[in-house]
Amino acid sequence: MKRKVVFVCSYCGSEFKTEGECRAHELSELSISQADYEEFCKLRTALKITESNLRLYDEEKTRKAYEAAKKAMSEFEARTMPFDKWKEI
16 A cells, blocks of 8 residues: 655645645745745744743743743734734744
8 A cells, every 4th residue: 555645735725745845835825935934933933932931930031031032923923924924824
């Protein structure tokens, strides 16, 4: 038995053989560059980590780190895409 993996675009349903092709297509559908997407993922991860730390250790230091991560994410979204396309990712 052979297994065949197919990647499907979340927006238009196009099928691709590799994950990279599918991601590139989805990013073009959203009008987002690969570099912006990677930066968005880093900022989102940092925000999730600081939010988790804030829940565990509600101290001034963790609150400041969380606010800084939140500010960085909102500045990035405003700079790269002033509308709500990031909510779709």
